[in-house]
Amino acid sequence: MSDSDTVFVFSDHSGTWIPTGLFPIPNRAMNFGDGIFETMVFDQNQIRFSEFHQDRALRALEALGIKPTHFDLDLLQDFLATRFSGNKLRVRLNLFRSGSGKYTPNENSLSQALHLEPFHEAPRVKPIAGISDSIRLSHTPWSSFKTLNAMPYIMAAQERQKRGWDEILLRDAQGRLSEAGASNLFWQKGNEIFTPDLECGCIGGVSRRVIMEEAANCGLEAVEGSFYPADLNQAERVWVSNVTGVSYLDRIESKQFSTESLLWLDKLFD
Structure with missing residues (x-):
């Protein structure tokens, strides 16, 4: 599993996950750490504890004043099940403020980036x-x-x-x-x-x-x-x-x- 196969961003225009090469750099995640992330486990066909991850992420976005438009873990789960069915993966989902600006944002819409890795269980x-x-x-x-x-x-x-x-x-x-x-x-x-x-x-x-x-x-x-x-x-x-x-x-x-x-x-x- 290579990085080029497992890094995606969400396109608001198409409503789908696309390769990361189409994503603008720099961005507010890179410049200011202006966002949050969820680390999840995808096992076979579903995200473990997905409802709890969805709940925490929505509360986090609200706390940071980022609009949660197009954030949907069910949609992400469907994408993973279609493309990586049968795998057990560590899923890193970055959710951050779109646009540029300095410390003061010029917008509060949401950008999403996804990185997948093979799952490794915690040592006992x-x-x-x-x-x-x-x-x-x-x-x-x-x-x-x-x-x-x-x-x-x-x-x-x-x-x-x-x-x-x-x-x-x-x-x-x-x-x-x-x-x-x-x-x-x-x-x-x-x-x-x-x-x-x-x-x-x-x-x-x-x-x-x-x-x-x-x-x-x-x-x-x-x-x-x-x-x-x-x-x-x-x-x-x-x-x-x-x-x-x-x-x-x-x-x-x-x-x-x-x-x-x-x-x-x-x-x-x-």
């Missing part, structure tokens, strides 16, 4: 995680969405690499736990499942929503709140998750946790 266990010393996240009206300006996560990934970790945990400006480098953060203590609140600057992940709803369905108490690194000391299990699946953390710095699978959790991403 990440042996070593640490807490970032250099990156702090902030809560804003758009911090729960996946914006095209991902600089905090790029810098966090560099810190993780330099320190030889498999995962990095991020905090907000008040020192509260927020999320992992590219995933939401969860932990279990008895019958309770914990995850940081969106006010702590984390992404409102689709897998986060799926996990918290399923935990409640399984009779577990799903708790969102403000937590600090010390709150992890009493956890039995800690894991991170995005749409590619769940990774259990074996160790956070010197503290070790169980990596025994939770069947109700793992089956969500089968």
